[in-house]
Amino acid sequence: MSRPMLKSKKRLLFLMALIIVMFAGVAAKMAYIVFAQGEQLQEMALIQQTKDLLIEAQRGSILDRNGNVLAQSANADTVVLRPAEVAKGNVDSIVSVLSEMLGIDEETVRRKATDMSKSEVWLARQIGNKVSSELRKLNLPGVYFMVETKRFYPNSAFLTQTLGFTSVDGVGIEGIEAYYEPYLSGQPGRIVSETDVAGREIPLAEKDFIAPVDGLNVVLTIDEVIQSFLEKALELAYTEQNAQSAYGIVMDPQTGQILAMESIPDYDLNNIPNEDMDALTAMSANRVLADVFEPGSTLEVITQAAALDSGAITRESEFDCNGYVTVQGQLIKCWQYPQAHGHINVFEAAQSSCNSAFIDMGIAMGTETFYDYIYEFGYGQPTGITFPSDQGGSVMAEKYVQQSDLARMAFGQSIAVSPLQLVSSISAVVNGGFLFKPQLVKQLQDSEGVVYKTYEPQVVSQPISEQTSALMREILQSVVTFGSGRDCYIPGYSVGGKTGTAQKYDDDGQIIPDKHIASFVGFAPADNPQVIVLIVVDEPDVPFDFSSTVAAPYVKDVLLASLQYMGVEQQFQDETEPTQIVAPNLVGLERSEAAMELTNIGLKYLSDGEGIVTGQIPETGAMMEPGTTVLLLMDTKNTAQDLEGKVIVPNLEGLSIMEISQVLQNYGLKLVIEGAGTATYQSPAAGEIVQAGSEIIVEFRVSSG
Numbered sequence: 001m002s003r004p005m006l007k008s009k010k011r012l013l014f015l016m017a018l019i020i021v022m023f024a025g026v027a028a029k030m031a032y033i034v035f036a037q038g039e040q041l042q043e044m045a046l047i048q049q050t051k052d053l054l055i056e057a058q059r060g061s062i063l064d065r066n067g068n069v070l071a072q073s074a075n076a077d078t079v080v081l082r083p084a085e086v087a088k089g090n091v092d093s094i095v096s097v098l099s100e101m102l103g104i105d106e107e108t109v110r111r112k113a114t115d116m117s118k119s120e121v122w123l124a125r126q127i128g129n130k131v132s133s134e135l136r137k138l139n140l141p142g143v144y145f146m147v148e149t150k151r152f153y154p155n156s157a158f159l160t161q162t163l164g165f166t167s168v169d170g171v172g173i174e175g176i177e178a179y180y181e182p183y184l185s186g187q188p189g190r191i192v193s194e195t196d197v198a199g200r201e202i203p204l205a206e207k208d209f210i211a212p213v214d215g216l217n218v219v220l221t222i223d224e225v226i227q228s229f230l231e232k233a234l235e236l237a238y239t240e241q242n243a244q245s246a247y248g249i250v251m252d253p254q255t256g257q258i259l260a261m262e263s264i265p266d267y268d269l270n271n272i273p274n275e276d277m278d279a280l281t282a283m284s285a286n287r288v289l290a291d292v293f294e295p296g297s298t299l300e301v302i303t304q305a306a307a308l309d310s311g312a313i314t315r316e317s318e319f320d321c322n323g324y325v326t327v328q329g330q331l332i333k334c335w336q337y338p339q340a341h342g343h344i345n346v347f348e349a350a351q352s353s354c355n356s357a358f359i360d361m362g363i364a365m366g367t368e369t370f371y372d373y374i375y376e377f378g379y380g381q382p383t384g385i386t387f388p389s390d391q392g393g394s395v396m397a398e399k400y401v402q403q404s405d406l407a408r409m410a411f412g413q414s415i416a417v418s419p420l421q422l423v424s425s426i427s428a429v430v431n432g433g434f435l436f437k438p439q440l441v442k443q444l445q446d447s448e449g450v451v452y453k454t455y456e457p458q459v460v461s462q463p464i465s466e467q468t469s470a471l472m473r474e475i476l477q478s479v480v481t482f483g484s485g486r487d488c489y490i491p492g493y494s495v496g497g498k499t500g501t502a503q504k505y506d507d508d509g510q511i512i513p514d515k516h517i518a519s520f521v522g523f524a525p526a527d528n529p530q531v532i533v534l535i536v537v538d539e540p541d542v543p544f545d546f547s548s549t550v551a552a553p554y555v556k557d558v559l560l561a562s563l564q565y566m567g568v569e570q571q572f573q574d575e576t577e578p579t580q581i582v583a584p585n586l587v588g589l590e591r592s593e594a595a596m597e598l599t600n601i602g603l604k605y606l607s608d609g610e611g612i613v614t615g616q617i618p619e620t621g622a623m624m625e626p627g628t629t630v631l632l633l634m635d636t637k638n639t640a641q642d643l644e645g646k647v648i649v650p651n652l653e654g655l656s657i658m659e660i661s662q663v664l665q666n667y668g669l670k671l672v673i674e675g676a677g678t679a680t681y682q683s684p685a686a687g688e689i690v691q692a693g694s695e696i697i698v699e700f701r702v703s704s705g
Contacts, residue, residue: 048128056149058447059170060161062177064224065259065442067365071155071163071177071269073170076126079135079143079364083121086113086142091242094140094443098123101131113142125168126150151177153269159227160266161286162387162440174284176218176441179388183444183452186215216452219443221257222346226250226531228562230260233535233554238264241518241550242541247287249419250558253427253523255457256436259562265285290389293517293536294417297335297353298426298500300594301521304350305472306373307361307428309464315471318345319357322335327407332359335501351473353481353499355411360408363403370406371398376463377425378435380419384436384460393417393549412500419519423534425463426521429472430496430529433464475528486604486627487552488522490560496529497555499547504539515539522553523664524559530568533558546606549617583622583630586613588650591634598630607632614647620651649688652698660698668692674699 164175172178189212321341349357380395476496615633
């Protein structure tokens with residue numbers, strides 16, 4: 001009997017040990033589930049047992065300084081599928097309807113509608129209101145709608161680079177939309193509800209609702225009306241000057257607040273051109289902030305202000321221009337070389353943009369003093385504007401500067417600045433001497449208009465005295481009244497300004513011939529500036545790419561429109577305005593003859609060479625103000641006496657019979673008269689080349705006056 005009992009005890013011990021091991025395994029597994037996987041499994045259970053829908057917060061709007069909406073969010077439906085519910089209906093029919101109405105291929109719709117691994121899947125984002133309304137009426141099983149917000153820009157292609165844009169998820173990608181994302185975006189809300197195993201809401205079950213917090217509105221310093229003036233002018237400059245681009249900025253010089261800013265070409269913010277990312281990147285760049293370039297003569301404003309303020313020169317200083325200056329053995333030409341400006345004073349130096357005079361100013365100050373002012377005016381460092389891509393420009397380290405480098409920097413070469421730096425520093429020159437931090441955002445406020453934060457104008461430094469600033473306003477006004485800025489003259493207003501024509505460089509740092517950046521900065525009224533405008537025209541492709549003709553007229557347009565809009569009254573009456581002059585006919589004349597005729601009637605000229613005038617800008621008969629410039633297009637290969645027996649027909653319109661007879665005799669041509677009075681028609685036309693001795697038919701009519 002003892003042997004069976006022993007076996008039974010051993011079997012019992014084995015079973016007990018096995019049970020203990022099994023319980024230990026179960027206990028270990030339970031411990032692992034509870035302590036190691038517990039949190040994860042709870043989350044999974046919560047996901048399976050609940051439906052968690054996000055409620056988008058209303059993104060804040062972007063407004064101009066007067067409360068006009070520049071960017072806002074509107075509701076748009078997103079189509080959401082719940083595959084478990086779609087399966088309860090006619091799947092083929094549902095897929096076909098959704099494919100047709102949403103413009104999505106059936107294969108994609110079917111794949112998403114039958115994906116049972118997901119309780120919910122998005123099908124189409126931010127569909128149009130009309131399509132959404134039609135879909136809602138069909139009440140298709142498993143098809144739901146989630147309200148999202150879609151960004152909308154009321155003015156389309158307007159303030160493009162400044163506003164920027166958002167992704168389809170409403171996240172800022174460029175411009176103000178990106179920089180002020182934390183304020184604009186707000187906080188999303190949530191609706192949490194219980195569901196059954198099929199993903200359906202359980203009736204009468206509890207729901208948790210967390211309300212969204214709407215984003216703040218960003219109020220810009222931009223004025224929508226002045227922005228429209230600038231954009232119109234830039235579009236004209238871009239097209240009329242055949243430029244690579246045109247960009248500009250309008251600022252209140254008394255506060256540093258930016259009233260308008262744009263780069264052309266741009267694009268419609270409601271229809272982002274995503275098909276060409278390189279082009280989109282280029283057009284999205286705010287060139288007013290991001291570009292740096294050699295400013296040329298516009299920087300002479302800073303040089304002259306510094307020289308006067310430091311005492312290196314005075315109001316009575318005079319300069320001698322021989323067409324060039326030799327510095328450290330290097331020949332540095334004046335822009336008019338080989339011609340010279342001669343003996344000139346402080347005012348005439350600015351009026352003519354004489355490089356030689358500004359070289360003298362720079363050398364008179366010395367490197368240390370010049371650099372002290374350059375830094376005080378904000379060059380070589382970012383402006384501090386609350387916006388992406390704020391560039392600091394490029395200023396050579398002072399310890400490496402040679403005398404020849406200083407000479408070139410004095411008239412705007414060997415130094416690179418951003419347009420924003422340039423307009424900010426020149427504002428300091430004319431506003432009494434105060435450099436303001438450029439300001440683009442005025443306020444942050446909630447949807448009810450309650451102000452969350454206000455940004456006040458901020459003075460960075462005072463580079464020059466108020467007395468120096470007053471003298472500089474006087475000098476810069478003379479540039480527009482008598483000098484190279486004459487094309488920015490506005491009857492009834494005192495206007496100051498400065499031209500700038502800068503060189504362009506290739507990737508190897510070599511100057512690109514015949515490619516320039518033309519700029520003009522103008523402000524008004526000159527004695528108490530209320531608005532300052534800078535326009536830059538990059539690579540104008542016209543016979544004359546001087547900034548006085550390429551950029552100044554567009555600055556004039558923006559200044560005049562802005563002054564009238566702002567209610568700035570005219571400062572003097574018509575009788576103080578200069579008498580206008582009719583542009584004469586110059587086609588067919590030798591350059592010297594055209595120059596003499598223009599000089600005699602009080603107009604200036606620029607030509608692209610010697611020879612015979614074949615065209616002119618403006619055309620004959622245009623009304624011009626005294627001192628403005630006529631551009632002469634020349635046949636640079638020939639003169640009237642060097643055409644191998646041929647002659648360029650002169651322009652005879654408006655001349656008397658006696659005058660025409662003398663002109664044609666000088667050219668070796670014969671006159672055929674039709675009618676009497678003054679010439680109104682000729683054949684062949686002016687500028688055509690004919691054999692010497694040819695007959696020119698001229699029709700004359702008696703003037704009714």
